[in-house]
Amino acid sequence: MAAMTKAPRAQKRTLGQWAKSRDGQKVFVMVAFMIVPLLLLFTFTYLPFAEMVGFSFYNMKYIGARKFVGLRNYARVFSRDDCFGALKLSLYYMGGSIVQLALSLYLATILSFKVKGGNIFKGFMFFPYLINGIAMGFMFKFFYTRGFVFDTVLQWCGFELENLPYWLKDQRINNVSLVATSVWRYFGQNMVLFIGAIMSVDSELYEAAMLDGANRFQQFKYIILPSIKTIIMLNVILSITGSLSAFEPSYVISSGANGTATYFVVMHEIAHTQQKVGLASAMAVVLLCIIFVATILQKLFFKYVFRSAEDEDFNATAKRDKKLARLAARKAGK
C-alpha cells in the first residue's frame, strides 16, 4: 500500500534509487516482517473462516455434492428449539464466570500483599489451568460419581449420602456441577493475570494511602481497582464470550447428555453426527454475531460503569471552560 502511494509522488527517482532510499527500505522491512505472520494468519484463520461462511449457504455433508440453499440454514438455526435453547445454558456459565472473576480478584488482592507461602498458593491455584481439558473431564466424571471422591469428602464433613444429590444425574444441578469444574480450572489463570496487573501499581501509593489512614479495603477500592480496570474488563469480556462458547466440560464429562448440551455441543453433534455441515456453519456464524453483540454491549457497559475520576474531572473542566468561554463571548458581544 505504502509503496503504491509513494511511488507516483517520487517520480524523479528511479526504482533503484527508491529502493535505496529511506522510504523504500522502510517498505521492504515492513513487508519482510509482516509477510510471514500475515500469510499464516490468512491461511489458517481467515481463509477457513471464509470457507465456513460459504458452507453456511449450502446443504452439504463433508463429502459428496453440495446444494445451494441460500439463507435456509439461518432460518433453521432460529426455528429450531435446541440451538437457542442451548444458549440458556450459557447463563449458568456466565454466572460461573462472575463467581470465578470475583474469587480470583479476591485471591489476587490478598496474594499481592505480603503473604506467607504466597508463591506456593499461587502455584497450587494456577495448576488446574495446566491440566488438559480432556483429562480434567475424566477426573471430574469420577469425582462426581455416586459414592466416589466428592461424596466421600462431603461425608467426612458430616453429610449423609442419602441427602446428597446425584451431581450429574439430577437435572436441576448438573449444569452447576459442570460450571464448577470450569471455574476450578480457570480461576487460577485469571488470578495470575490480576496479580500481574496489581504488581504494576506503584507501591508508594499504598504507603501514601496508609499514611492517610486508608484500610486494606479502601486501598483495594480506590487504588487497585481503578488501576487494573483494563485487565478486569478484558477478563470479563473473555469470560463472557468464553461462556457463550463453553464446550469442554459439557462434552467431556457428560457428553452433552441429560440436558447439559451447550450451543457448541449441539453444533458439534449437528456437524459431526448428523453431518449437516451447512447448518452447523450457520450456527457458528450466528454465534459469532452473538459474541460480537455481547462484546460491544460489555464495552458500552464498562464505559458507563468505569468512568474514572480523571475522566469525570476532565469532562468537568472541559464543560467549565466552555461555560466560561460562552460567558466571555456574551460579555464581548455586549
Add this chain to the structure above:
Amino acid sequence: MKLRKVLALTLAAVMTMSLVACGGSTETTEAPATEEKTEAPAAEAETKEEAPAAEAEAEAPAGVPTYSQVVVGEDYTDLTAEIKWIHHKTDRAEDGTIDAMIAEFNKVYPNITVVPEAVTDYAEDSLLRLSTGDWGDIMFIPAVDKAELGNYFVALDSYENMDKEINFANQWEFGGQTYGVPYMAGAQGIVYNKAVFEAAGVTELPKTPDEFIAALQAIKDNTDAIPLYTNYAAGWTMGAWDAYIGTVSEGDNTYMNQKFAHDADPFADPGDGTGIYNLYKILYDAVANGLIEDDYTTTDWEGCKGMINRGEIGCMVLGSWAFVQMRDAGENGDDIGYMPFPMTVGGTQYVAAGGDYSFAINVNASDDNKTASMVFIKWMTEKSNWCYNEGGYTVDKDGQNPDMYSAFDGCTVLGDASAIAGEETLLNDMNAESELSFNAGGNAKVQRIVEAAATGSESFDDIMADWKAAWNDAQAYLEIEAN
C-alpha cells in the same frame, strides 16, 4: 549497510516462502519414484506369464487383480511394496495383535511392508482424511454414502464373485461391485452373566420383551447385581440399541435398508411385542422400574467389563464383539454368555448379523500398492484368524464360528439386505435429515429415553410421536414416498 540488512531480510522471506513450496515439491519428486516401481512388477508379470500362463493372462490386462483372483500364499509372494493401513483398533495396536499379524503376513510376503496407524477418533478422523485423498492405501470404510464409494475406493470384485468368497459382501456393494471386506462380523444379541441369571432363578433365556423385563425384575429381587447396565455415559453404547431394528424387530432383513425409509409410521405399536416401538420400550420400562444402575450419568465403560465378569451386572445390550472383552476382563470368563435379543416375531427369534468396519483400498494408490493391499486384505480375511479371535461371526465363507454362538441354535441368523438400486443413499439421507441417525451415531435419541423414563418428563408414547414427526418431516423434505 542498511541495504544489506534489507536484502538479508528479503532473502529470509524468500527462503521461508520456498520452504513452504518445498512441501509441494516433495510430492512431485516422489511421483517418478513410484513410476519406477510400477515398471518393476510389469517385468515380474512377464516372468510370471511364462510359468502359469492361464492365470497371468487374466491378470495382465487389469494390472490389479480382483479379490477372487488372488490365491493367498501363492500369488505375488515376491511383490515389493510399502502400504499404509489406517484403522481404529487402538486396543489391538497396543497389545501387539496387529504387529503379530503383520509379522505373520510377512512370513509369506516378506517384501510387502505394512505400516499400520491406529487412529483414536476414527469415525471422524478417517472421514476428514478421506477427503484429502492422500491418506494411505488401506482404510476401514467410514460413514460414506454408497454412491460415493467409487470415488474413493477400488472395487475389489463383482458382488457375484465376492458373495462366493465372503459373508456380508453386500455391506459395501454399489452398482454390482463390492468395495469392502469386513475384518470381522458380529451378531446382535445381549451379553449376560449366566451365574447371575441362574442365581435369580431364570433358567430359560427370555424370548419376549415381557419375559426379559420379568427376568430383570427377578435379578433385582433375588441378587445384588444390577439387572441391566445401560452404559448411558459412554453414548455410543446407547446407539447400540439401533442394531436390533429390522431383522430382529420385524423379522425381516429387508426392512432396514429397503422399507424403513418408506415407512410412514415405523414407530407405531404393533401390539404383539415386536417392532421398533417395543424394542425401545424395553429400555424405557427397565429404567422406569429401576432395573438399571443407580446413577446412569457416571457409568464407566472400562469398569463395566470387570463388573459383569464378577457378577455385579446381569446383562448389557451390546453386539457380539463385546463378548470377548467381557470374558477376558476377569477370572470368571466362563460365566459370560451371549443370547439372542428377546423378541419373537411370528414364533421365530431372529438374529441380525453384519460386518464390522470393512477394509477398502485407496483408488488413488499406485497399481503396485493396490495389488499388495488386495493380497493383504485377503490374507487378513482368510489366514489371520483375527475374526475368530475377536469372537466374530465368520466373514470368510469357509470360516469357523466360535462357541459363544451356541445359544443361537434354532434362531434365524440374517444379514441386512442391501438397498434397492437407486435408493442406496435414502436411509442415510433420512437419518441425517430426521437427525435420528439410526445405526449412525444417533446416541442422543436413546439417551433421551433413559432420561425421560428416569425423570418422568416424557411418556414413551410422546417420544415415539416425536420420532414419527421427525421421520415424516424428513420424508416430506426429501420427497420420499411413504406408506
